[in-house]
Ligand code: SF4
C-alpha cells in the first residue's frame with residue numbers, strides 16, 4: 001500500500017550516496033552530454049539553460065532570499081554546473097512568491113527580471129507520471145504521517161519563516177481523506193488555470209493539468225505516494241507535453 005514520504009526521502013538519499021560511491025569508485029563515467037541531460041529545475045525566471053550556466057555567477061543571492069528554502073546550489077557530487085542554483089521538487093518545490101524575490105535578487109541576468117509575478121514563471125510542466133499510484137485515482141485515503149518529511153525539512157532550517165509554518169498548517173487534516181493535495185497546494189493565484197481534480201472514468205478523481213501550470217514543483221513535493229505520482233518536467237511547455245501529443 002501507499003508508503004509515506006519519509007520512505008521516499010530515504011530512498012533518494014541512499015540512492016544518491018550509492019551513485020556517488022560508484023562515481024568515486026570509477027564505475028560510472030559522466031560525459032558532459034549525459035550530465036547535461038539531467039536537466040534540473042531552475043529557479044523562476046531562469047533564461048535558456050546554456051545562457052543560464054554562462055551568466056550565473058553562483059553568488060547564491062537567489063537562495064538567500066527564498067522564504068521557503070526551495071533553492072539549493074549544486075555541489076561537486078552533482079558533476080555539472082557546480083555551484084549553480086536548482087530546485088529539487090522531491091524535497092521542496094517553489095511556491096511562486098508574488099514578488100518573485102529570487103529574480104529581483106539576481107545581479108547577473110541569469111534570472112530574467114522580466115519575470116515579475118507568478119504567472120510569468122515557466123520552470124517546466126507538471127505531469128501525472130504514475131496514474132496507477134495516484135491515491136485519488138485509486139480511491140486510497142491519504143496515509144497517516146504523509147507530511148512527516150515536510151516537517152523534518154522545515155525543522156532542519158536555521159531560519160524557519162512564517163510562510164513555511166503556514167504551508168505546514170495548510171497540510172494538516174488531510175490524513176484519511178481523499179487526496180486532493182496537488183491541486184490544493186498549487187500556488188497559482190487562479191489554481192483552476194493550472195490544475196484541478198476532475199472525475200475519472202473509474203469512479204475516482206484525477207488531477208488534470210492546464211496551460212497555466214508554471215512547473216513550480218509544489219504538487220510534486222506534497223504528493224504523498226512513495227515516488228511522487230505527479231512530477232515536473234523541467235523546461236517542458238504545455239504544448240510540448242500535451243497539445244502536440246494527442
Ligand atoms: S542570484 Fe542569479 S547569479 Fe546568483 S546564484 Fe542565483 S541565479 Fe546565479
Ligand code: SF4
Nearest residue numbers: 186213214216217219
Ligand atoms: S500544477 Fe503543480 S507544477 Fe503546476 S503550477 Fe500547480 S503546483 Fe506548480
Ligand code: SF4
Nearest residue numbers: 134135136179182223
Ligand atoms: S497529490 Fe495528486 S497526484 Fe499525488 S496522490 Fe494525491 S491526487 Fe494523486
